[in-house]
Amino acid sequence: MEAAVTEKTRTYLAHPKLGNRPSKEYTEFRFFCPRATHVYLELFDTYLQDDGKRFLMNLNGGGVWQLTLKGNHYGKYYGYRIQAPEHLANFEHTDHLVADPFGLFVTARNNPLQYAKTLILEPDTFDWEGDTFVAPEDYRDLIIYEAHLKDLTAHPSAGAVQPGGYNGLAGVADRGGLAHLKNLGVNALELLPLQKFPFFEPAHNEPISEGVLNTWNYYGRNYWGYMTSFFFAPETIFASDGSTEPDAVIGSSPVAIREFKEMVKALHKQGISVIMDVVYNHTSQYDINPLKYIDKEYFYRLNPDGSYRSESGCGNDLKTESPVARQLIVESLKYWMREFHIDGFRFDLANLIDRKTADLIRSEALKINPNVILIAEPWGGGYDPNGFSAMNWAAWNDQIRNGVKGSDPVGAKGFIFGSWHHDTSREALENFLAGTLWDGPNGRFAKSGHSVNYLESHDGYTLGDFIRIAYDNTRQYTPVTDTDSYTRLSKFELRSAKLAALFLFTAQGIPLLHAGQEWARAKIIEKTDVNDPHAGLPDHNSYEKDNSTNYLDYNQISLNQSLFDYYKGLISLRKSSPALRRSDPDDIDFTEYYDALFITCIIRGKSTGDKYDYLIAMNANREYEQELHLPEGIWEIMVSDQEARDTALLRMSGMVRLTPLSGVVARKLRS
Missing domain, CATH: 2.60.40.1180 (Golgi alpha-mannosidase II)
Incomplete structure (x- = not known):
């Protein structure tokens, strides 16, 4: 049966229970694909099985295809084969198997295409031991530490028994990981994306699309993970059975789910909230992303010529206003809260999420946890921290970042260098200390609890490198030969670093620091067998580097011990004082x-x-x-x-x- 191709296609309503619903007696599959003429479910006994059993699905109206298979199918894999009219407008055809976008776990290969298959999970038996959310009632009590999961324990100096993954953070580590977070005193950990993404991208100088070569990513990796493929599924490369070897199968068992939960439980036992960085403004670009092949026109914002819009700068902006896309976003967030006890979310380029969806995210999340933490990166296709504050969201405060530090270490320095950023005044700095409130200069927020104050994040230079370059511009283009000597701050560099910390932790709002900021971490591009012409230089965009460029070297703390102790003392003082927070x-x-x-x-x-x-x-x-x-x-x-x-x-x-x-x-x- 062929789905009608009309204007209705673009406005299909959301449907309950998409994905798979298994039991010992039967498994039901529901798959939204409104313009297909036929959809086949292909079932596999193992991931490595090339040809599975195919079953023609039934179109039950509203663009949803349905199939019920009798018997116990736990532990089996599946995907969909989609057929549609050859000349259908704005539709991408594929001969590849398409995994389920509502699937809870996928197995894949370390390959740019991923070749994902959806695993049918057995019922969950994880023992949470009474664990629940630990987010504070008042956002202003948060002290957030932003980090990449692997960075926290991958370096030998962390002393982790199982370095680099979920177990590394949850388990024993002498100095890094959870031990470091406890020592520093933060009470919230914001982790870079952990929803399933393709770790491998096309190799350098290999084709990305017709007429386009990868000329920018020398490593062929997507280490940070801002290219989500499956919104319900955890990333498996950080599990104990994960691998970074090319073409290796990762996620051959659902151990990542258990280890992720153990990590959250371990953090909660120490009173540390878990915030996930999530990417709903665009999707993965180079793999077999199911949304591209289900219906490009329905799930993506397109240009008049049918090409993908890219206000995100990432190639394919998600059409969050489409009802099933909205459902995918909201239901996946609710799943992470209920299933993994996630305390909150930071939304990448959140301004690209339509306001109806943003409102629904908040209303639905509050039903599960009245103290849920919702933080917007309030740009992407515009700039609107004021708008997010009006919706009772918190948002990253780039005003305080630019005013205190500056936006460029050479041409636009800020307060900590005795300079004025081009749009900052003394009155604006006073307003930053008061909460960056609407009625003051450079104000962006209705109340201080909406202002996430930061001077360093994963994007851009570390604060330490920013300061070093600001005092000596040649460091921007002079390779580092002695990392310890470079990392050790001079007298005036240390003064600027401490002044920055003092401003951050005495400003009303929510302080956020990035991993290693507390010792002025240097992020120097590691010299490897990759022919990176920038090796040895400070890195301002390390998204593709799975190496010591990113890993936290805790040995560096001793090089700037007084700065680390200063951060630790400021955090302790802030936690002790309601007046400094509220x-x-x-x-x-x-x-x-x-x-x-x-x-x-x-x-x-x-x-x-x-x-x-x-x-x-x-x-x-x-x-x-x-x-x-x-x-x-x-x-x-x-x-x-x-x-x-x-x-x-x-x-x-x-x-x-x-x-x-x-x-x-x-x-x-x-x-």
Whole structure:
């Protein structure tokens, strides 16, 4: 039976229970493919079986094909064969098997095409031991650590028994992984994408499409994972049976599911929330992605000539407004929450997700966890942190990033270098400290709990490399010959790094730091057998490098130990003080000085129930020290230019001198 090809094709409604529904007696398959003339389900006993048994499916209306097979099919694999009219507009034909986009687990090969097959899972028997969500009620209590899973334990310095994967983070490690997170004191881990993606991309100088060669990816890898193929399925390359060998079969058993859950449970036992970085603005580009072959016109935004739109810059923007695409997004998020106890999500290029879908994401997620963490990267096809705040989402705050650090280490430096980023003023910096609120300069948020404050992320230079290049521009193009010498910060580099940390952890909102930021990690492109002409240089886009360019070398901490201790102390101080986390603008008073690079404020602790009032002062002048006259009374100095603690460094009254590029935090018991 042929599905009608009409305008209705573009507006098919969502359908319940797409995917497979197995039992010991029978398995039901439901597959949305509205413009196919025939769909065959092909069933395999093993992944390596070339030819399976084919069954013609029935079209039951609404574009959904259905088949029920009697018997127990647990542990078997399947995919779909799609037939459609040859000259159907905006439809990509394929002879390949198409895996189920609603499948919960796929087995694949380390190949750009992946050759995925969907596994029919047995009922789950995992023992959560009473585990549940651990996200705080107030977003402002979060201290987020962004990291790639493998980076946390892959380097030998981590001391992990099972390095590089789910078990590495959940299990024993001397210095890295969970041990490091506990030592630092963060309470949320934001992991780069872990939904199933193709780890392998076309090799360098190999064809990507007709007339297009891969001239940019020397490694032929997609290490970061921002090319999702299957939204319900966990990435298997990080499981104990995973492999990075070319053409190896990965996910030959569903062990990745159990190990992923063990990882979440281990983090939750330490009070650490788990946030997944998810990519719903586009899909994988080079593999046999099922959505491309189910119905390109339905699932993707297209140009008038039928080519894929690419406002994401990634080749194929998902049409999130299509009802079944919306269903795929929302149902997969709910599945990750219910099945894997995920506390929250960071949405890559979230501005490309239509607002109806974004609203539905929030309303449905809140039904499962009233404290669910939803964070937007508020750009992609536009820029709208204000809009996400209006919908009660949090969002990454690039305003504070640019104002404090700058947007370019050579031509657009920020406050920590004694400079003004082109669109930043002293009043804007004060507003950043108050929460980057709508009614202030450069304001983007209705309330501070929506502002995710960051100075470093996976994108761009590390903060440490940004600072190094800012002080010596030649480092941008001079290969590093001595990594330790390069990593060790100079006196003024260290001052800028500490000033950045002080601003980050005293600003109202949600602080986020990227892995290694706490010791000014250097990310130098490793010299390997890959002919990368940039080897030895600082890396600002390491998405394709599965090597020590990305892996965290914990031995480097000792090179900048005082900076690491400073971060650790600031985190501890922030956690101890409601006023430093939850104050409203009415609680904060700024004092204006003749030098705009000298910023001070008093935060009154009464409304937050804090025992103390706080004084924060930052001198970003590179040449002159500043004199700070403390208000009347005895003040405890908690942060100086050298140390940061949650207990007093000293008690004093009178005047404090701030050296160039330094700051201080003091507190006094409320009367």
